[in-house]
Amino acid sequence: MLKRSGIPPYPQFYELLYTYATGVNPTLNNRINSIFRAGDSPSLSLAEALYNEFLKSDVNDRISNVSERMHARIEAVHDAIDTAMTTANSYSGSLQAASGDLGREITAEAMKQLAERLLSETRRMQDTNQALEIQLEASRDDIASLQRDLDDVRRESMLDPLTKIANRKSFDEGLATAIAEASKGSSPLCLLLLDIDHFKNFNDTYGHQTGDQVLRLVAMTLKSNIKGKDLAARYGGEEFVAILPSTDIEGAMIAAENIRKAIQAKELLKRSTNEKLGRITASFGVAAFRPSDTGATLIERADRCLYAAKHAGRNRVISEIDLAAIQAA
Structure with a gap:
């Protein structure tokens, strides 16, 4: 493009x-x-x-900008309301004075002056109310715009700035929600944890910019190989994670294997020199949710499977089923 x-x-x-x-x-x-x-x-x-x-601009700058705009809008509304209240109090005083005057006998000229004064006060009250309505209408539009901006900022705050997939905070919230839903019903839930093989060596050899491109590549590959309700996230460093609701352990293993193959299939090329950098691989651990699980225990089991995949030679998927078989042997 x-x-x-x-x-x-x-x-x-x-x-x-x-x-x-x-x-x-x-x-x-x-x-x-x-x-x-x-x-x-x-x-x-x-x-x-x-x-x-x-x-x-980063998220903090945008939040600050939205906050300042919101403060300015609220101040404008307060000023308009204060003006309307002052005018309303003045108008009320004029009505009370007119009521007292009408209680006494007054001349036709005095009645005319009283009517003109009340008419003038009424017009001033109408103008103030109209200005308040305009201010409130503008505020409604501005607040709707600010709400959209805040929604955008919130979405951005849940993304990893480098890879543009969900960050650790978003993952923690997503896992808590997925566990709560799985606990209510009988639908399965699996967690997939992956780590890029020998990433530190690759990073040290070719530089951090190339390393960042690798992280983006793995993130995009992970995200493009999961389905609707699944959540792909950067767990930290070169580790990524995927929450797979409504997926049993066999389905999660198939998904992990597809992602592993997709990552391995991509050959890296340094565009500035057309130098071939080889292929990257990743190791995977897959764990299934149990009724007694917390987020921490589910992650711990997936991590043990990932460690076993690394120990077994990397570039492979090991699930709890595989790990149990290895330990039994």
Whole structure:
């Protein structure tokens, strides 16, 4: 896509189109799709503008920005309400004074002046109420926009910034939810834990930028090989994890094997030199949920299976069933 659009392959533009390709930011995808539909020609300045808008600022900056906008909007509403209350109190005082005047005999001229004064106060009250209505209407639209921004920020806060899949926080919440649902019913639940083989050596040999690309590649491969309710996440470092609801141990083993093969099938190429860097592999541990499980115990069993896969020579899948057979032997 970079080549077709004539956009330089700088890291930030790769990240922009990588994020678009993964579909993890629906707002960005809608914007880019609308540009394509409009027939606009991609340009360096357009790519920079999209990157600055969607990816450059971090989550804390965006939260701060939303907070400031929310504070300004609330202050504006408070000011409008204070003005309306002051006008309403003044109008109430005018009505009480007019009531007292009407209780006495007054001349026709005095009655005319009283009516004009009340009419003027009434118009002022109407103007103030109209201004308040306009302010509240604008606030409603702004607050709806702020809510969308907060939703976007929350989604981003649940993503790993490098790989753009779920982060550890999102995984912890997802696992707790999956366990709660599995505990209620009889549907199975499995956990898949994977670790990139010899990643440190690869990182040290070819550099951190290439290592980061490997992490992104594994993340995308993992995400593209799981189904709807499943959750792929970066567990930490070169470890990844997938929560597989409604999947039994046999199905989880098949899924893990498919992911293992998909990762191994990708040959790495250093584009700057066309140097072939070989293939990467990963080891997998698979554990099934038990009624007595907590998140920690389920992760611990998957980790033991992963350790066994590493110990057995790497680039393989070992489940609890396999581990039991190995220990029995």
